Amino acid sequence: LAPWIPVVGLEIHAQISSNSKLFSGSQVQFAAPPNSLVSFFDASLPGTLPVLNRRCVEAAVMTGLALNCSINKKSLFDRKHYFYADLPAGYQITQQRVPIAVNGSLSYSLCIDNKMSQMVTKTVRIKQIQLEQDSGKSLHDDTRSQTLVDLNRAGVGLMEVVMEPDMCCGEEAAAAVRELQLILQTLGSSQAVMAEGQLRVDANVSVHHPGEPYGVRTEVKNINSIRFLAKAVDYEIQRQIEELENGGTILNETRAFDSKLGCTVPMRDKEGKQDYRFMPEPNLPPLILYDAKSLPANMNHQQVINIDWIHERLPDLPSVKREKLVEQYGILPEHSFTLLNEDGLAEFFESVVKQTQMKPKKVIGWILNDLLSYLKQHSLTVKESPVSSSLLADLLNLLEKKEISSTAAKRVLVELWKGEGKTPLEIVKEQKLELLQDQKELEQICQAVIDGQENEVIMMVLG
């Protein structure tokens, strides 16, 4: 049987972290009372006009720069038309012709064969980033045959990040999205929490034989977590392979991921034959951005966006942070990944290192093996840890000074998890876990043991 090459591309919508919406002054807030954050423009009242939010543009420029994109100094806005209850104007304002950023790349890392020890770096090309409006939310109440519409989210700024089909499986897709999430959170351009709908991922999947053209692709939606993303992609790849090997065909359709059943199902053909009748948005002039070279001499700094100015102020991206951790603390690259992967863990680690004489190379073991596994077991975040960095540092100091054995240290840790407020020293004393350092004392104990077991000793000496 000829091998199959799966091809995976992603369309990711990241909600911009800003105080107000993309084209109006109403507030952006999660879980507010329905229809309490709706301006006249959001409700599409006749005669209202869009006014571009500067902060949203800056967020998109930052993200574009972090993803190695070319920032288009002139980009345009368009209307994308369709009728739906959560789209009050009957069109979405987006960037179809010329988006704000193009041709970037994202590097991400994977473990080979599930071993943390072997990591490989991959790259996915970023086709473009475009600014667009989010829609409202509609809830279908079938019992009362009605649809409830909440426009709080209508008009919130989105960055759509399009990743080229350079990925080959669920694991790669998940790793790429995870890295993007970390970048967005580091930049602050999006909080990118999937559970709160701030990061939405649609996957485009197809399979083909080597040397043949790409197969028909399906779009998979309704993916609510990174874990489900990997599952959905892998399922769809498998489904397509089986279908084709059984002589069937793949339809160019949209499918939804059913997380309960772990499979994809066809969605009602909402998008299939839609013609969006794209038209330039006449109420917004072209978006012009400047850099140090093109900035006009007497322009008011407040009136323009300077790409170079933003570039200079970008924070360290995750990849840079990891490198620094490896260099500074001598930990392994895969360790740095785990540190950055957990919110707050890197800070915790650095805090412990500061407060202990134990070498970072040894500290990392305690962080990744003990602390992290406990947190995972109990579904706690680093912030919620009952063991603070100081407490852990105290414990590691006792170990480092050889006042306790490492076995004893693990027992103390178990006590500390209980969060009863005792210090490591107190627990050691309570449980009499002190290491005996005195040679003479040790000899006496050994002698006592031997004395008490005369017969066994004779047996041992005789062989």
Next chain:
Amino acid sequence: AALKDRLRSQVSAALKEGRVTPTELCQRCLALIKSTKFLNAYITVAEETALKQAEESEERYKRGQPLGILDGIPIAVKDNFNTAGIETTCASNMLKGYISPYNATVVQKLLDQGAVLLGKTNLDEFAMGSGSTDGVFGPVRNPWSYSKQYKEKSVPKSHSEDEESNWVITGGSSGGSAAAVSSFTCFAALGSDTGGSTRNPAAHCGVVGLKPTYGLISRHGLIPLVNSMDVPGILTRCVDDAAVLLGSLAGHDPKDSTTIQDDFKPFELPNLTDVSKLSIGIPKEYHVPGLSSEILAIWSKAAELFKNAGAKVVEVSLPHTRYSIVCYHVLCTAEVASNMARFDGLEYGHRSDMKDSTESMYAATRREGFNDVVRGRILSGNYFLLKQNYENYFVKAQKVRRLIANDFVKVFRSGVDILLTPTTLSDAAPYMEFIQEDNRTRSAQDDILTQAANMAGLPAINVPTALSERGLPVGLQFIGRSFQEKQLLTVAKWFEKQVQFPVIQLEEVKRHDSGVFQHQKSASFS
């Protein structure tokens, strides 16, 4: 002060000097509106709020602290501008009963300067039309239909035909506003202009109609027809008053991203006496086939007038003029299809009782809410925006638009200051005759002389020039350079002074004007 007075030169002074109070002025306008109800110029008369505004204005005058020249001046606003608390219908079933929560920027500016908002004027539904005949509240009647000048000239076709069926249209789509100004029920009115909708009715109703440069006056709150061509229009009794209104409305609005950032300085119009440095262009393409010989003659006479006064009058060419109507149809309908998509019955406006599904509710709502004209344009527009048609229609039309705009650039660059053209093909048609052809046909015919200025975003003004053989107003159009309203209005004012267009003689107005302020009568006629 009489209702026929001019704003700046007469009424404003009268208010300041206490010869008339804002309340009196308001009351008289309201009374005249009532007695001219048959014109159907107003959809909503905001009697209570107007009187309140007038009272507040009066207080300010008493304290000697009027807000400005517009304080206490009764004005009317076309019913496609949002007015908070006062119904805004666009003469459509879709928005019948719709009370907007906000004021359009231009409305707010007028109110902030103390103007008294009398009411909302009638129009073609959603400003689509050139007759003000296709709104759900019925057609607007041209006040000149009832003028002494028209009645004297009209020959009844048969003795069974009475005055009623002989009335002529106002032109459109801002017919209500034009009629309101023309019949003296207000001193100025706001209209809108997308293809000629302010200049056309101004010409038919014998008033000044100004279309400002695109981007000069905010469109925030103006319910759009074609976002890339719409402008708020100004209708007044004389050019001076148009300058006053312009000064109070122009300027950057952060709520409208298509307004220019530059500071706008309101100006007073100089009294031009020497036109020898002026170069007037006469575009030959505006001598269109359907142009009445009467208007051709008036146009020629006007050109002569400038020549004899020492101005340079040259024939120029705007070669792409003949494509403007077709180009307009594509771009206008495309934008209409897009702008009307929001009317789905969900958030505001009419909602059908159809409950089978959301889609069926949309369809029924839109069928019930829109008239044929609107629905026709939506269907056409959607057709042009289809993926397979977009390049051939929309993009092509954009390119042609650029050519039309460039025609003007070239002509102005060659040394011409102002263009002089007719505004309409003929004087106002009788309603019964006008409705023999459909809206699309009429619009295509009537927009030909005014549309190109919207394509190019240029300022243009109709100045009432003379009466036709039938005793009806004929106006001429001046088109100026972008943002050169001062020059445009200065020339228009000079021309206005030369032609001395007669005041309409309306029975109703005479009745209202007589009595209380007898001694002012002589001052009221210019």
